[in-house]
Amino acid sequence: MLPDTIRQLLERADVRAANDDILATDDQTLAHQIGLTEIPAPPFGEESRGRRMAELLDEAGLANVQQDEVGNVVALRPGAEDREPLVLSAHLDSVFPAGTDVTVRADGDLLRAPGVSDDARGLAALVTVARALSRADITTQIPILFAATVGEEGSGDLRGVRHLFESGGAAADATGFISLDGAGMKYVVTRGLGARRFRVVLRGPGGHSWIDWGAPNPIHALGRAVGALASWPTPTDPALSLTVARWGGGTSVNAIPAEAWAELDFRSESIRHLDDGEERLRAVLDRSVAEENSGVTDRGRQLDVEVTVVGNRPTGVTALDSPLVEAALAATRASGVEPEVTASSTDANLPMSLGIPAITLGAGGSAGDVHTTDEWYRNTNGSMGIQRALQTVLLVSGLG
C-alpha cells in the first residue's frame, strides 16, 4: 500500500470522523474491556462472554449478529460489492480455568486481571471499530465479517477459527483475515508459529519394589525418553522448541508404578521441524520402552506406550508484499510507530495454512505477565491501536 494512499485515506471526512469517534469513546472501550474481562471465558466455557459480545456488536450497529454452532459470534457488515469478506476478529477464550478470580483491579495506571489484555482488549477494540464505522456511516467496498472466536488458546486448538474457514463456513474463501489479539502497536504478525502437542502414557504391570524388582518400570522408560529428547540438538532456523511440560505417575514410594505419563509441547514456524520433532519423540519412546522390556519375555508383563496428538496448530506465512501486510505496515507508520513483522501462534495460523492472507495485530496500549494471574494492561495510546486496525481494514476493503 503506497504512502499516498494512507494519506488520502486519512484526509477523508468520513474516515476522520471514524478516527475521532474512536478517540472520543476511549472510556467506553475501556469499560467494555473491563466488563468482558470479568465474564469468565475458560477453554470450552466461552458461552456467557459470547452472549455479551453479541449484545455489544448489536449495540455497535451491526445487523444479523449470530452465535454459530461452536460458539463463535459473527456479524457480516455488507460492502458495496457482493464479494468474499475481509474478516476482523478477536478471540473470546482465555487460558484461565473456571473458578479463576477475574475481577479487574486498578494498580496505579495499570489494570490487572487474568485475560484483561488477552483478549478482552481485542474484543473491546472489535466493538469500537464496528461502532466507528456505523457512526461515520462508512460503507466499504468489500464486506467485513466481524468475528469473536472460541478456542484460540491451548486445548481449544483453534476450533473456532477452524469452523469459520470450513467449507461452507462464514469465512470460507475470505479475502483476508485480521486478528486483534492483546495489546501493542509495534508488531505485525505475518508468520504463524505452529504447535503440536502430545500426551504420552506408558503402562506396565507395576509391583512391589523389592519382590518384583526387575519388572519393567514405566517411569524409568519415560525418564530415559525425556532425557534423550532433552539432549537432542533441536533444529534451528527456524527454531523448534520442545517442552516436556507436565508429567506424573506412581502411587506409593515402595511400589513399581503401573503407569507414567507426560504432556509435551513442540513449536516451530516450520512444519518440517514439527514433523522431525514428532518423529524423534516416537523414536526415543520406542527405543526406551524396548530397553525397559528387554529380558521380559512374558508379553503380558511388558510395557506398552500410547502417544496421542492433543493439539495441532498449523504453520503458515503471509507474504510481506501482500496488500494486507502492506496496509498494516502503512497504518502502523501513519501512527508514528516503526512496525516490526514477527511470528506468533494465533487464530491467523489457520487461514495462513490455507493460503489466505492473514495477520495479527495488537489493539493498542501495552500489557505484561500475559497468561498469568498477574496479567496487566496499560491504556497509553490505546485508541491509536484501534485506529491502526480501522485504517488497515479500510485500506484492504476499500471505500467508494
Added chain:
Amino acid sequence: MLPDTIRQLLERADVRAANDDILATDDQTLAHQIGLTEIPAPPFGEESRGRRMAELLDEAGLANVQQDEVGNVVALRPGAEDREPLVLSAHLDSVFPAGTDVTVRADGDLLRAPGVSDDARGLAALVTVARALSRADITTQIPILFAATVGEEGSGDLRGVRHLFESGGAAADATGFISLDGAGMKYVVTRGLGARRFRVVLRGPGGHSWIDWGAPNPIHALGRAVGALASWPTPTDPALSLTVARWGGGTSVNAIPAEAWAELDFRSESIRHLDDGEERLRAVLDRSVAEENSGVTDRGRQLDVEVTVVGNRPTGVTALDSPLVEAALAATRASGVEPEVTASSTDANLPMSLGIPAITLGAGGSAGDVHTTDEWYRNTNGSMGIQRALQTVLLVSGLG
C-alpha cells in the same frame, strides 16, 4: 541348639501344657486377630489398636503393660534371673491409609481384609504366647519383653523399634529380638534388607514454552537423571533394587514447568550398595542439573535441586550359628517343616544393625496379596506357628 535340647524341652510337662493351651485356644487367637484387624492402624495412627493390644496383653496375664511415648505397647515378664530381656514383638501399624475399609470378610477358608495377616496375625500370636506362659505357670530364666511396635511399615521408618533400642530404652542391650510378622512356618529371617528412600525436588523459573524457550526445564533435567539412573548397572551379590516410584511436576501443557519432583526407593542387604546407590543418585542429579543450567548465566534463573532422605532402614545380619537362629531352626524342624533362612525388611533390621541377635518369624497359617486391599489369611497350621515361636523363646530364654 542341639536336637536333644528341643526334644528335652518338648517333653516337659509345663511346656506340653503351654503348647496344648495354644492349640486349645486357636479360636480365641483367631477372634483376636479379626478384632485387631478391624481397628484401623494406619501409619502414625496406631493409637486405638495399641490400646486394645494393651488390654489383651493384660488379660493374657502380663503385669505392668504400658504404652510408651511413641505408642509402643510393652510389658516386661520377669525371669528367674535379673538380666537383659529377650524381646518378642509384633507391629501395630498397617500400610493402609485412614479410611480404608478394614472389615474382615470370610471367603471360603480365607479371611480377607487389609492387614489381616500383616500384622494382626503377629499381634494375636503375641497375646497367645503370653497367655500360654501364664496358664502353664512357666518362668523363664531370662526376662521376656513383650512389645507391640508402631511405625514398622513404610514412612513409619521403624520409629517404634528404634525407640525401644535407644539408650535407656526398654530393649537397650537386649539379649535378643524376635519379631512375629505375618503368616507362615518355613522362613527364618536372619538378614535385614536395608532400604533408603529419597524425595528429590528441582526448581527453576518456569516460563512460556515459546517466549522463554531456552530457560532451564526441571522436568528435562530430572528426566535425564532418571534415565541415567535407570541405565546404571546396579550392584549385585547382594542385589541393589532401585525404583523411581512416583514423579510429578508442571501445571500447563504450554508452559515450562517451575518444579519437578520424584520419590525413589533403594533396597539392598548391603549398606555399601545403598551408599553406592545414593552416591550415584546425587551424581546424576548434579550432572543433569548442570547440563540444564549450562548457558544460563543469571544465577536467579538457574535450576536448583534438593534431595531429602525420607526413609533409612538399616541393614544387618544375625549369624547362622547364633543361639537365636539355631533355636528358631530347631523349633521349625520340630514342627516337621524344613526351615529356610532369608532376607526381609522388618523391625529386626534395627537390632541387627546394632549387633543384637534378631530374627523375624511368620506366626503360622498362610497369607497372600499382602499390602493390597485383597490381603488374605488361611488358618491351616496356625497354632503350629505360635508353638514354634514359643519353643524358640524358651530355647533362648531357658527354663529353671
